[in-house]
Amino acid sequence: LMTMRIQIGLMISVLSVATSAGAQARVERNVVYGMYSGLALLLDVHHPDTPNGLGIVFVSGSGWQAPPGYGAVGLKESQIRIWKPSLLHAGYTVFAINHRAAPRFHYPAALEDVQRAVRFIRHHAKAYGIDGARIGGVGGSSGAHLIGLTAMLAAAGNPDDSDAVNRESTSLQAVVLRAAPTDLRRMAGGDGLPLVVSFMEVPPSGPEANQQAYTAASPIAHVSRTSPPVLLLHGDSDDTVPFQQSEAMHAALQGAGVASRLLRIPGGEHGPDFGSAQKNSASWPDFFGATVEWLDQHLKKASK
Secondary structure, three states, rough: HHHHHHHHHHHHHHHHHHHHHHHHEEEEEEEEEEOOOEEEEEEEEEEEOOOOOOEEEEEEOOOOEOOOOOOOOOOHOHHHHHHHHHHOOOOOOEEEEEEOOOOOOOOOHHHHHHHHHHHHHHHHHHHHHHOOOOOEEEOOOOHHHHHHHHHHHHHOOOOOOOOOHHHOOOOOOOOEEOOOOOOHHOOOOOOOOHHHHHHHHOOOOOOOOHHHHHHHHHHHHOOOOOOOOEEEEEEEEEEOOOOHHHHHHHHHHHHHOOEEEEEOOOOOOOOOOOOHHHOOOOHOOOHHHHHHHHHHHHHHOOOO
8 A cells, every 4th residue: 555655756856847837846855755644745856967877865964853834945945955066967867855753753764764765666667767776865964963864874675565665665776964963872062963963863972772783773883894985064153063083984895895085065064065165265175076076986887
């Protein structure tokens, strides 16, 4: 039944885009990629003018918190406007997703939703004109944490699941993580620690179960030689997620023999553009260009 509802939602979304705005329509909005206790999980599909046949899962940063109140901008709309121009210009089809969030939902709800979105996109890859074997991920802050954790875990599908979507893998073949909390056990020193505790629902100290949960929720704890290539973008004046979080992740990836690059933004703060409006950003590295270059380098390779 759930599969049927999702497929119907997909068809309705495609049809509404095609008929309501004609050839100019480039976004499929509110595609239902899953259901949780009657709650629809939604994504928007942003189509490039000249597709390159590759898809990107995009997760905005939110501190793992739900936008407050009716009429609030949803997660899938909040930061995509800043990041999609370069991705669309490069030909990528971008899937911006909503996910369950605190204070109502806690770990691992958001992780499960991102995993579900990857499975859904992979299952419907042909319909979207992308290669299901080569899917990338881009996320910022808490969204980078979720993309990174999904990529490091690379959970296999369940071949016996009655829902065909759940038979798909959650693996990502290349990721770009902006200001990512990669080790939730070591967030002390940043303003983001209270948000981490809200997301996890328990503090990192105390019972051993708490410590185990924080380890399980930390992307750095799951790095292995099979992890996908990772580009880390981080401002060295970030007061929310310490720059050391990306330094540690970069070292762990290199130690495992995984392709990794850490792009330091001098004076960069926390936020989707590193606070460029308030900074002398003319001398900054081109992080949008570096993102596209990384994805091109690692996703355009022939599938193994």
